[in-house]
Structure formats: C-alpha cells, structure tokens
Amino acid sequence: MPRAANKAAPRGRPxxxxxxAVETRGLILDHAEALFARHGLHGVTVREVGSSAGxxxxxxHYYFETKKGLFDAVFERRAEVLNAERISSMDAYALAxxxxxxxxxxxxxxxxxxxxxxxxxxxxxxxxxxxxxxxxNSPDWGGRMMTRHFDPVIxxxxxxxxRCMPQASDVDLYWCYHFLSGALTLSLSETGRIDRLxxxxxxxxxxxxxxxxxxxxxxxxxxxxCQPGPQAT
Amino acid sequence: MPRAANKAAPRGRPxxxxxxAVETRGLILDHAEALFARHGLHGVTVREVGSSAGxxxxxxHYYFETKKGLFDAVFERRAEVLNAERISSMDAYALAxxxxxxxxxxxxxxxxxxxxxxxxxxxxxxxxxxxxxxxxNSPDWGGRMMTRHFDPVIxxxxxxxxRCMPQASDVDLYWCYHFLSGALTLSLSETGRIDRLxxxxxxxxxxxxxxxxxxxxxxxxxxxxCQPGPQAT
DNA sequence: GTCTATAACTGGATAGAC
DNA sequence: GTCTATCCAGTTATAGAC
Numbered sequence: 001m002p003r004a005a006n007k008a009a010p011r012g013r014p015x016x017x018x019x020x021a022v023e024t025r026g027l028i029l030d031h032a033e034a035l036f037a038r039h040g041l042h043g044v045t046v047r048e049v050g051s052s053a054g055x056x057x058x059x060x061h062y063y064f065e066t067k068k069g070l071f072d073a074v075f076e077r078r079a080e081v082l083n084a085e086r087i088s089s090m091d092a093y094a095l096a097x098x099x100x101x102x103x104x105x106x107x108x109x110x111x112x113x114x115x116x117x118x119x120x121x122x123x124x125x126x127x128x129x130x131x132x133x134x135x136x137n138s139p140d141w142g143g144r145m146m147t148r149h150f151d152p153v154i155x156x157x158x159x160x161x162x163r164c165m166p167q168a169s170d171v172d173l174y175w176c177y178h179f180l181s182g183a184l185t186l187s188l189s190e191t192g193r194i195d196r197l198x199x200x201x202x203x204x205x206x207x208x209x210x211x212x213x214x215x216x217x218x219x220x221x222x223x224x225x226c227q228p229g230p231q232a233t
Numbered sequence: 234m235p236r237a238a239n240k241a242a243p244r245g246r247p248x249x250x251x252x253x254a255v256e257t258r259g260l261i262l263d264h265a266e267a268l269f270a271r272h273g274l275h276g277v278t279v280r281e282v283g284s285s286a287g288x289x290x291x292x293x294h295y296y297f298e299t300k301k302g303l304f305d306a307v308f309e310r311r312a313e314v315l316n317a318e319r320i321s322s323m324d325a326y327a328l329a330x331x332x333x334x335x336x337x338x339x340x341x342x343x344x345x346x347x348x349x350x351x352x353x354x355x356x357x358x359x360x361x362x363x364x365x366x367x368x369x370n371s372p373d374w375g376g377r378m379m380t381r382h383f384d385p386v387i388x389x390x391x392x393x394x395x396r397c398m399p400q401a402s403d404v405d406l407y408w409c410y411h412f413l414s415g416a417l418t419l420s421l422s423e424t425g426r427i428d429r430l431x432x433x434x435x436x437x438x439x440x441x442x443x444x445x446x447x448x449x450x451x452x453x454x455x456x457x458x459c460q461p462g463p464q465a466t
Numbered sequence: 467g468t469c470t471a472t473a474a475c476t477g478g479a480t481a482g483a484c
Numbered sequence: 485g486t487c488t489a490t491c492c493a494g495t496t497a498t499a500g501a502c
Contacts, residue, residue: 021485038373042275046478056487061479063485130372136419136426137370139363140271143424151430174431175446182419183412186369191376193369197384198407213408217454224453225446254467279496289469294497 025063027053030124032060033074037130041071075135078128079149085113086153094160103219106160111184111211118188118207126190133189136181161222168226176222183214258296260286263357265293266307270363274304308368311361312382318346319386327393336452339393344417344444351421351440359423366422369414394455401459409455416447 031053035044046067050057064070093109094101117125135142158173165173190204203209223229264286268277279300283290297303326342327334350358368375391406398406423437436442456462 024485040273040275040371042273045476047476057478058480058488059486065479067478133370134367134372137366137422137424138273139367139422139424142422143426143429146424146426147429154430170431171434171442172446174427174435175442176450177430178419178427178435179416179447179450182417183415185419186411186415189370189372189375191370191372191379193376193379194407194411196376196380197387197410198403201404202407202411209404209408213405213458214412216457217409217412220453220457221450224449257467278494280494290496291470291498292468295467298497300496 024055024059028055028060028063028070029074029077032070033124033131034127036071036074037127037134040134041068046070074128075131075145076149078125082114083150083153086110087156089113090156090160101160101164103161103164103222104215106157106164107180107218107222108211108215109160110157111214114184114188115207115211118205119211129188130190133185136185161226165223165226167228172226173222176218176225179221180218183218187214257288257292261288261293261296261303262307262310265303266357266364267360269304269307270360270367273367274301279303307361308364308378309382311358315347316383316386319343320389322346323389323393334393334397336394336397336455337448339390339397340413340451340455341444341448342393343390344447347417347421348440348444351438352444362421363423366418369418394459398456398459400461405459406455409451409458412454413451416451420447 028049032044032049035049035052044067046060047057049060049070060067060070064073089112090106090109093105097105114129118129135145138145154177158177161173162168187207187210192204194202195204261282265277265282268281268285277300279293280290282303283293293300293303297306322345323339323342326338330338347362351362368378371378387410391410394406395401420440420443425437427435428437
C-alpha cells in the first residue's frame, strides 16, 4: 500500500525528486478536480485524468490508490483552506461589528471568502465549487460528505446569526441556512441556465452580481422567518 | 430502430399484449428513475436497471435504444405533468387573487404542486425530484436540460411576480428566481445533511415544514432585492 | 415482446521492469 | 517515481431464437 507522501523525504534522496512528486500529485489533483466537477465521480475515468494531466494513468493509482481515493483527496484539499478562510472572515467581522452585528454582515462574511475566489477568476477554485454543488445535491453520499467537512463552520455562522436574532428558534435558523446553502451551491455550479432563461440579462459567472443580491436576499429571508415580526402574511 | 410505442396497437394484436408492454415500459422507467436519482446517469448500469425492475436488460434497449435515451425518457415523463400542474396552479391563483396578488401567493402557487407530491409521500415523484436536483446542479448538460423542459413555466412565474413588483428590473427578478431554484432543488434532493447539521431539529423529508418557511423566506428575499424600498445598507 | 448469447469494448487495478 | 504490459470484471449494445 503506497501511502501518498506520508513520510516527507524518503531518507537521503535529493530534494528535486520530492518537489517533482509534489508537483505531479498536484497536477493530477487539478485535472481530476476539473473533470469530476463537470462529470461527477462516475463520469470520469482514471485514464481520462491521466491523459488530461499528461501523466501516466498508473501514477494516479500510485498516489491515490483508488479512484474514490482521488476523489476524496480532491474534495478535502480545498475544504480545509476554505474553512479556515471562512472562520477568520467571520471572526474578523464579529470583532469589528461588536454590538452592531447584523444578519447582512454575518452572511456577507460567510459568503465573501468563497465568492472571492470566483471573482478573482481562479479556474481551479471555480472547478472545486462546481464539485461542491454536485456533492451537496447528491442524495446518497453527498450529504455525509458535506457534513463531515463543513458542519463546524456552518455552526459558527448559525451562532453569529443567533446573536442578531436572539428570539429565533433553532429549527428556523437551520432551515434558513438550508435555503442559503441551496442558493449558494446552485450559483457556484454555473450551469449557464440562468443566462438562457434571462435571455442574457444574467451571467452565471458574474459572482459580483450574485453576491450583491444574495446577501440582502438571504438576510431578508432569515429575518422574515426567524423574527416573529408584525407581518401576518 | 424499434421506436418505443410509436404507433399504438400493432394492428389486430390482442390488447393484453399492449397493456403488458406499457406496464413493462413503465416498470423500467420507475426503477431507472429511482436509480438515476441516487447515482446519476453514469452511476447506473443498464443491467442494474433491468435486475431492479425484474426485467431482462435487453428489454431496456428494446424500449429506449440507449442508456441516455432511457435517462431522457425518465426526465421527460414527469416534466410535462409537472409543468401542466404548475401552470394551472398559477393561473388559478392569479384569477382568484385579481388585484390582491402577492409575491407570497405567486410563490406558493408555483411551489405547491411540486411539494404536494412529496407531502403525499409518493416515492416515485420523490425520486424524480431528487433527479431534478442533480440535473439542475450539473454543469455540463444539466443547465440545457432544465432550460429545454422548464423555462416557459418559469417565465410565467416571473410574469406574475412582475405584477406584484412593477418597478422590479428583469435582472433582479431572474437572479432572485435563481436563488429560489437553488433552495428548492436542494430541498428536493433530501440528502439528510440538514438533519445531521441541526442534530435532528430539521427533517429533510418534512416538505410541509419546508413549504411553510420557504414561501415567506423567498418572498421576503424577492421584495428586498426587487423593491427599491427605504432600507439602505 | 421477451430472452439467450455474445460481440466488441472500456473500466479499475496491479505486477514488475526501469 | 514513472512507465509498460496486462489482467479480467463488467460495460453497452445487438443478432437472432422463441
């Protein structure tokens, strides 16, 4: 079982070797990411990954053992980065806002890191987000995968939002987050559907436009459902 | 090319035969629907469909020619039904509401038919909805498939909403629909994630709870983004 | 319409040379 | 670490008997 890069340098070997290996590994991950994002786990073959990355297919097994192993590695790689960014974004906001904390602020702090990568036009991140969308909507293992990697960050968001709406019940907060999650992941998948539907008025890739509308949209939704305000329907 | 049930009765044959054939065809569709919903197009084999339906795999090709043909047939079958239901639901609402038309009413009229099937616990419809969620979030052909089958109905919804918010711009309306679409399809996919995230407070399958919250949530979002109201932020 | 048999091929995975 | 060669299970799809 050749476990991937467990012990760093294989004792006395020139560093060049290791650097190249890390490079190869990353190359495979990048190309697998792009392919999985578009066709899903079962829609991609190990051979395709290899030839896309310009690397022998056997190397894929060398580094990741199985196709599922590769898929998981792809999924995990950016999850950690993203979570760290979101946590620090929310922490920074909470600290800066203090008592003037608002739902809009929390949601923007939560969304901004993920959408910033898209706005900056990083294709690798965009592929990863498409993959996220696919996994989030996969009935069998998708839910578990999301739970395993992202739940702690979501709880942090819910905690912040609770401070904005102290009278909100947990059920309401979680359902509202659920709507947020659906709206976000569909946006991330950039299927191009909204472009055609709107006859060009909307552009799937325009994350700036999405962020600008999603923050008030979601915040208003949260407030309406979680605040037992005067509106009676 | 044995086109499926093109001409109804093959001239002079006993009706039994035809009835059984229709039954077999439907059986295949039902089981394919359940499998595609959970594993996607590439995650299912023709053999699996056959053995799940208790039918010879060759029959799948007899009725649908290719696996993709089967997939398309599954997707189309309920799309027509659903569209008709949604149109008549919205028409009925618009007629009844008259000048007292509201965003809440439009959205509920749009959502109710789709969620009613789930609320009634029809497993076949629920599988179909899971499939919808998967397709809606598929970057490559998903967007086109949604466009082809559902855009006219969506335009009808947008038209109604425009009557509630005459000053709304098209861009805003379409983006807001996009958020609605994401929230809806994630709900339909019932991944079970929200159940774990909320430690049991929310239940994925509880469409009643979803509908009750989604209507005000989405309506508030629309109003906030599409109405140039006094709120500044 | 249904089933058997099989063609023709592609998939993931591994052993072993370099 | 990388590549060649290969295994073999499983794939779609079809021809043809019933």
